[in-house]
Amino acid sequence: MAAVYLAGVGMTKFGKSSQTLIGLLREAATRALSASPVQDVDALYIGAMNPEEFTGESNIAAQVADALGLSGLPALRVETASSAGAAALHTACQAVASGYYRHVLVLGGEKMTHLSTSAATRILAEVIERQERQCGATMPALAAMITERYRKRYRLSHSELERILSLVAMKNHLNGSHNPFAQFQKPITEETYLSSKLVSTPLRLYDCSPMTDGAAAVVVTAEKTDLFVSGIGQGTGPVGLRERESFTCFRATQAAAERAYQMAGISPKEIDFAEVHDAFTPFEIISTEDLGFFPAGKGWQAVEEGKTSMDGPLPINPSGGLKARGHPIGATGVAQIVEVALRMRGEGQVKLKREPKRALAQSTGGLGANNLVTILERSNGVQVENHWTPAPPRPRPKRKAKAAERAPSEEGKIETFTMLYVTPDGFLPPLALALIRDRSGQLIMAQGEDVSHLKIGREVYLRQLGGGYVFTVKSQLRTVREALKKLLRRVPSPADRNESKRGRKESP
Template structure:
């Protein structure tokens, strides 16, 4: 590796429903990152957006945003990896800065979704599902529900107990989101709210599913030494077809990427102070904590019941509110997780939401 890579600055729009266009959101996030970072020049721009073509009818977004920022002439490229787009574009930015060829790299990720009917948005999102599974009617909530049922079976939990555990995840993340000024949902919910919410795909309810969201995030990475260093990262894939995977209750790509990141950073799961975990559906947070090595396979639910993953717990998970409450503008979500870790490590979040003694975030 050529050089160390540091986070110089971060900017984020409020997540939710807005009349702003996708370029407007990205420019706003970038402007905030510029103010935070105070860097003199940008050598490379990377844009993350999942599906601007279908959501907003725009393409060539990388050149568009460079132009809107007054940076025409600076190289600008686009990255897309479905729900992990924000993380993948950050990875590309990291290697660009680490190579020594680019001193300051501007990374922007966003999505504009709320202006479309829910049915249309759901169909666009289903495009990431393997074709045969999609043709047989599989949707993201349906696949998540199947995974949840299998997890319940393998852990020998009753339907009632599994529902109670999922409720705790949703309640925790909505509480965290209520403290986050950038979050789409800033409303605390309780068990009554959870169990009164409608079914989406059994055993998942509305409060188990991340919302449709508009938003953008920008991060500036620098080879110049700053307070927060990027010490390790990882990237892996699994079979696109869920039916071809080794396990229904573990995500191989998460396990492999985590191992790469830990090895690169020379840390282990026990060294992590807090984590932002992909919770497009509440059971995914539980499975994610197992795949990241925080808890043994099939035991992540115990950590939820014991309160270990709250802000005051042994290992705070999703202090931002997660995708569930902060919101899920698909292309931006991974970068929003990184922004939250940066703010937590720099001590910039609200006192009630601050993870005390945070040193290493994932």
């Protein structure tokens, strides 16, 4: 009885649009409703990250109801940074499962391309932890630092990493070339990838999702349709990179996936294809590991072996993903559901080799800090049970006070780093950024005085400058000298010995 089904879905073409945000949302809603057996919805749930700063408009939920000629109906906005659309979907599913509403229209949208890249980047950077943001860290910079760490941890050479990332970009652009809703509908070659500019080492332009306008909409309902929402899960992780235990996975995705699989009563093996939040190409790889599709550190191999291609056993991002379909922030989480539904229904131009039974969508908020997983299944012939029961008790995070900020020690070593070429206003490129682990084990984001000799594990001096921190790489010569000096201090000099002997003699 409490199952939640998916009725009509629809989206705008993603890309640069002359429409307003409200206009885009109206277009997507009209498409979803006209494709829906359910026309009269009870409420509107809208995902949008930051319409206030992107468009200067607030009160978006009432405005959308107005624009759809549905003023009077309950309407609200849900926000979890870049996964806002997925969060709107999940709350709407809860509302339908509770019995309070029978049919909810879920919308997601964002309008960004009318702003300059630096203005949009500034707004997007607000999701970043303050200390990291103050150093000039942007989303691509932080993603790059995670990528460098992944490369190091799984022992990939620079050229191996480059080739793997290019394979992800090429796969998603190839997939996007068949998708009429995609922002980019052209395949790219390895040469195109390699000749694209470096945004933040090792990430190039073709590793990063673009600025996009767009909207998407789906109707969730208590009335039986061909598809149902069999699992939903959400998890958070620390906002700051420097608060994390691991840089090569997203705990938030792992927690979200665990709950969604548990609710659906399935294992990752039973997923036929997935839409994954590839805001950056390496994040697609990490996410396929977090979702349990591949073991940790093996996601890159799956790409290399073509496992995630359209003709592989587990197609990832048949739509082209954020990379090629585009990433109008609040729209993305809903667009993934639209894309999954189209594939499962065999509609649209993108076709899968085999008829899928189950698919998954994964959405990421901020730098992997607020992630959601949704599992959709065919309901044909499937006995849909009540999945809306609480998860069995499991260890919950114990509330603990956040450690107070301490001044870092004056020395430390590089945990990960990047050279940022597309810098925020007020920062000259190239900007060397590194996460430094100080002597007490605390992590600090700092700007480099040197732009060479950057390497994970390298020793640095650390000092405060203005509101932030600056690091200087100890030269290798200097490091050797210091190590020798330290050794020297351990070996007592003959003079010292004589001193201490004399001392002993003189004592009574």
